[in-house]
Amino acid sequence: MESGLSGKIALVTGASKGIGLAIAQGLAAEGVRVVMSARAEARLHEEAAKIGALAIPADVSQAGEIERLTRETAARAGSPDILIVNAGGPPPGGALAPDDAAWMAAAELTLLSAIRLARACIPGMRQRRWGRIVHVTSTSVLVPIPNLVLSNALRAAVTAFAKTLSTELAPDGITVNSVAPGATDTERIRQLYPDPKALEAAVAKIPAGRLAAPSEVAAAAVFLCSVPAAMITGQTLVVDGGSTGRI
Numbered sequence: 001m002e003s004g005l006s007g008k009i010a011l012v013t014g015a016s017k018g019i020g021l022a023i024a025q026g027l028a029a030e031g032v033r034v035v036m037s038a039r040a041e042a043r044l045h046e047e048a049a050k051i052g053a054l055a056i057p058a059d060v061s062q063a064g065e066i067e068r069l070t071r072e073t074a075a076r077a078g079s080p081d082i083l084i085v086n087a088g089g090p091p092p093g094g095a096l097a098p099d100d101a102a103w104m105a106a107a108e109l110t111l112l113s114a115i116r117l118a119r120a121c122i123p124g125m126r127q128r129r130w131g132r133i134v135h136v137t138s139t140s141v142l143v144p145i146p147n148l149v150l151s152n153a154l155r156a157a158v159t160a161f162a163k164t165l166s167t168e169l170a171p172d173g174i175t176v177n178s179v180a181p182g183a184t185d186t187e188r189i190r191q192l193y194p195d196p197k198a199l200e201a202a203v204a205k206i207p208a209g210r211l212a213a214p215s216e217v218a219a220a221a222v223f224l225c226s227v228p229a230a231m232i233t234g235q236t237l238v239v240d241g242g243s244t245g246r247i
């Protein structure tokens with residue numbers, strides 16, 4: 001399938017490692033001019049250089065940083081046709097564990113980042129009457145994951161925001177979707193399961209019998225960005241080796 005994406009401009013946040021990096025690599029392979037962002041500068045610059053992308057460090061949990069990131073992106077690469085909304089996940093904890101400050105911090109990182117990035121990027125997409133927005137969420141939007149209340153609640157909110165946006169933007173040729181990874185082989189999964197035996201037990205529950213590769217999650221995101229995916233909007237594409245299929 002021809003993606004039709006050659007020459008488009010993409011902004012990918014959380015792009016220095018894991019799933020975000022794989023999406024940046026996948027888009028670059030389709031001829032997209034990619035702007036990659038994350039907080040730690042050295043790693044970001046190193047990964048961006050490997051694929052000829054532009055690196056602009058920023059912390060997406062801060063409104064001012066998003067304002068600077070999107071302004072610099074437009075000035076140095078052009079107004080993005082494609083926005084990939086991704087970052088690290090919020091810390092683990094049971095339903096009543098996080099205090100108000102933890103809820104607010106997680107909301108800034110996961111929900112408000114999505115809203116602020118959309119606000120900044122949509123006017124240009126509307127002008128060109130073409131755009132793709134993809135949020136990286138989690139299977140927790142279908143089935144809450146024990147001890148991850150911040151992720152469970154806030155990714156559900158991101159999904160509802162994306163669906164609301166999708167109907168408003170459809171007349172302008174802009175699609176808004178999510179990819180929902182199950183357990184994927186990145187640094188994040190090893191932070192969540194520091195004990196290798198616990199990770200092994202979790203993997204044993206995945207019908208496919210293994211973790212997803214970041215590139216497999218990226219393939220779903222790149223497809224949703226493609227020109228032929230123009231009629232797919234407001235959807236969540238789950239990449240989990242069957243984990244949610246038997247629930």
Ligand SMILES: NC(=O)c1ccc[n+]([C@@H]2O[C@H](COP(=O)([O-])OP(=O)(O)OC[C@H]3O[C@@H](n4cnc5c(N)ncnc54)[C@H](OP(=O)(O)O)[C@@H]3O)[C@@H](O)[C@H]2O)c1
Nearest residue numbers: 014016017018019038039040059060088089183184186188
């Ligand atoms: N891996 C899984 O099994 C899995 C499953 C379901 C959902 N997810 C979700 O998918 C997303 C990506 O996961 P991953 O496994 O690829 O995570 P990862 O390997 O930890 O990578 C996270 C990326 O986001 C960047 N980042 C973190 N906080 C940021 C911030 N405040 N501002 C800007 N960039 C930030 C990180 O770089 P810096 O630290 O340098 O900023 C890094 O580039 C996460 O939201 C995660 O919760 C992952």
